[in-house]
Amino acid sequence: MSSMxxxxxxxxxxxxxxxxxxxxxxxxxxxLEPPLSWMPRVDISETDRQFTxxxxxxxxxxxxxxxxxxxxxxxxxxKREQNHNQLEHGELIRSERxxxxxxxxxNLHCAVKTNEIDAKFKNGILTLTIPKLEGQDFMKIxxxx
Numbered sequence: 001m002s003s004m005x006x007x008x009x010x011x012x013x014x015x016x017x018x019x020x021x022x023x024x025x026x027x028x029x030x031x032l033e034p035p036l037s038w039m040p041r042v043d044i045s046e047t048d049r050q051f052t053x054x055x056x057x058x059x060x061x062x063x064x065x066x067x068x069x070x071x072x073x074x075x076x077x078x079k080r081e082q083n084h085n086q087l088e089h090g091e092l093i094r095s096e097r098x099x100x101x102x103x104x105x106x107n108l109h110c111a112v113k114t115n116e117i118d119a120k121f122k123n124g125i126l127t128l129t130i131p132k133l134e135g136q137d138f139m140k141i142x143x144x145x
Contacts, residue, residue, distance in 0.1 A: 038098040051108060051130040058124035059097070065126060069114050074130070077103040
């Protein structure tokens with residue numbers, strides 16, 4: 001007998017919750033309808049000199065991705081299209097990959113050197129290196145009575 005283990009398999013027996021986890025909304029067709037929204041996962045690190053963003057964008061091409069900076073706002077957006085008519089391996093019976101557009105906006109909370117931002121895309125990972133503008137020290141202001 002085959003058993004599929006999931007995070008709930010050994011503990012909680014909430015079968016309805018498992019159903020919605022596996023298929024999205026109960027009234028949503030998991031084959032034909034994409035999820036209502038999605039956003040790629042990102043790791044963000046910060047040093048005293050720069051921010052580094054690493055975003056998972058498997059299946060994208062560099063031309064599908066747009067990066068914009070305005071002041072201290074970073075906007076990353078993109079689009080990945082799905083073509084149901086070009087199935088190479090038979091009939092699609094389930095689709096879990098995300099397609100369509102996404103948009104992520106981040107407030108950097110400091111001025112950055114926009115002309116020195118580096119964007120690299122390799123092996124499905126977008127890496128942004130964003131240098132901070134020097135002389136923009138964070139200062140805590142004491143509150144007086």
